[in-house]
Amino acid sequence: MVQASRDAAFVEFERVQKSYDGQTLVVKDLNLTIPKGEFLTMLGPSGSGKTTCLMMLAGFETATHGEIRLAGRNINDVPPHKRGIGMVFQNYALFPHMSVAENLAFPLEVRKMGQAEREAKVKRALDMVQMGKFANRRPAQLSGGQQQRIALARALVFEPELVLMDEPLGALDKQLREHMQFEIKHISDNLGITVVYVTHDQTEALTMSDRVAVFNDGRIQQLAPPDVLYEAPLNSFVAQFIGENNTLTGVVTAIDQGRCVVRLDSGDEIDAKPVNVSRVGDRTKVSIRPERVEFNKARLRSDAHTLRARVEEFIYMGDMFRTRLSVAGNDEFIIKSRNAPDQTRLQPGQEIEIGWLPEDCRALDAA
């Protein structure tokens, strides 16, 4: 139990603030605890403070206020090279004047490791990323994906317990990126290392992470596992930032245990699950995921509120159909349906009725 509680706090940010110019806070009151072995992703738009947090953890930026702890030790004043944290940079930062093997041997060399041990570790790390054949190449002779593997191997070769990754896949094409996502995930699971991963790509965050911290405006908006984040966003920023999302605005007219009624600006009334509305009269944005919208009346509950909608556009996407509707004054309302043999293909101009389960419709803040 003692062990578990110490593990629960492998990396800790406590009331951390950061300001560059002394006027505005880039990071506002950050509190975050990362247990050992977790893959945590910091997700957010650019300028949200996620990279600054990573740099503070790596030691390249100093916290203006607050405390950062690694394995229980305050590391605010520990220089980067003594923190023992592995890091993968956005553009890999492989040293261009050294061969792949020299790049990997560098962290071992500065730790004054003997040559035989060094070579064994370099070889093992290269084999781990399946790059054993490339030891004598220069980084410039490798493709983007290969460089990325080497950067990963270099960050792991000295066996750090914590590895930071700053948008490491940003420069790769889509297919390679997806492949590398799995590879990084597997390697980190196999080694049992703790990973703090920064990205602005929500798919990457959802597929790789144990938990995701959504950053906006210098604060963590929500810290949760991917499924919770997607299905139960705590506020409208998270709902809109993660995945595709339909928003309707209105006022709460009735509220009780786990249920509320929202009168939309168009006058229609719908059922929703109150998340951060508390009183009748609160303005709210309701959020519904496109794939949770149902237009087949037979599949809806008999007492479900329905809305009239007109089909504006039908987009064939292969595995999915994406249909743009005009609903309650919102003509950017998207529904997604699986391309199944019995699935209806809606025609533009068609008038339909749509509905959903009340628990899939979340009444969030109006911001």
Place this chain on the structure above:
Amino acid sequence: MADATITGGLPTGREARPASPEPMLAADGTLLRASLARSLRRQKARALLLIAPLLLFILVTFVLPIGDMLFRSVENAIVPETLPRTVAALRDDPAEVPGEAVFDALYTDLVVAEEYKIHTQLGTRLNYEFGGASSLFRGAGRHVGKFDTDVYADQFGDANPAFADPGRWAAWMADDAVRAALPQTTDAYDAWAKFTVDVHGDDPAEEDLGDFVYAALYRDLAAGAQPPGLPSVDVSGFEAVSLKQQFVDDDEGWGEPEIWTTLRTFSPRFTAGYYLNAVDLKIGPQGIELREGSDRIYIQLFIRTLILSVTITATCILLGYPVAFLLASLPMRSANLLMILVLLPFWTSLLVRTSAWKVLLQQQGVINDLLVWAGVLSDSGRLVMINNQTGTIIAMTHILLPFMILPLYSVMKGIPPSYVRAAKSLGANDWTAFWRVYFPQSVPGIGAGSILVFILAIGYYITPELVGGTKGVFISNRIAYHISDSLNWGLAAALGTILLAVVLLLYWAYDRLVGIDNVKLGG
């Protein structure tokens, strides 16, 4: 043919391999290579047109003068052109001090050269090689007119008045048979007739002939020539004049071997003499030999130029690297401000900057005054920092420093900060991260800056001239001296060519050692 069209017409790249014996054909059956060349011709022509003005400018102001300079360093036409007969006669006379025939030729040459006033130029030219040459030629030029050769004219005139008649001479000399019979006379007469027209603007048929023509006639007749149509005259009883004796009487130098060795050495149209001179050698009687100790200055000067240039380059690296590093790591705003300070010297005249160093460094100057005032130096122990090598190094380092900082800065600016961060995250301390990761990547900047500074330094002129005194001057100062003061352009050209060759050699060595792709002017 049909076969070739089919294989050639396929748009796959496989047939284009050089192993294929069939030439690749374009769609219309013409050779693909020709077709490509035609399609590129317009582009090439336009590209050429765009660079044409610069090309022309460079050709006229740079390539041609440099070519001319290279040519001047070996060109030696002045000797064979001024003394054509002497040079020819010397070829047949290997004696240390040649015999009468050479002096006869020299007499004719000098009389002609004196008329054209070009013998002094020759004297000046030969004086570079042999110290007494100038005065020998000036003296001889002054006195050849008074040589005793007038006895020939008198004796011929006494023997037959026709010899004193220029009209008759003109008639004889129009006759090919006479010309063939009297080669030396013809040569002398033609030269006389030419300068009579060219220099005096007179008619040769009306002027009295020069004595040297009669001397030539005497030599021809004494050799047994029997010209048809001339009055017969027996020259065996004539009083002869030894021209060798005349010359030696005029100046004993003509009877000594030095002038003749020099003339022999420099009689070809092209000579290595300037180059030998430029590396402190000379051609002596026994072949190539070292100059006397006091005359050996150029090798030492070349070495000093190289050592000082390397020193200046090194101090520029030492001073410039930290500045460039600071500039590259500062935020843009402050970096730009500091950059202006780096560039500020460019807005000040070179002369002003150099003179400022004179004010600062001289013995009664600002720095010495300060040191004496502060009690670091006694008044008698003031440092000598100007008019020597120290002055040259200090002033030139200051002047060339921006040329080191600018390429260094632009290369350093191109090194992403993530490299050093990566190194630190991998466990390297500040120094290791700098030395193992940052510094190797800034080496191309050091290379570019060093090449710039070194090449500028090795040919620098104004600053060493002003602050270098005698110990701190460069080879270029000597070149300038020969160009504008001693007027020995050939030697200046040879020194310049050697300097150019040394620079190219060093550049080549640099390429071999460091690799020229390792030179970057920008990130």
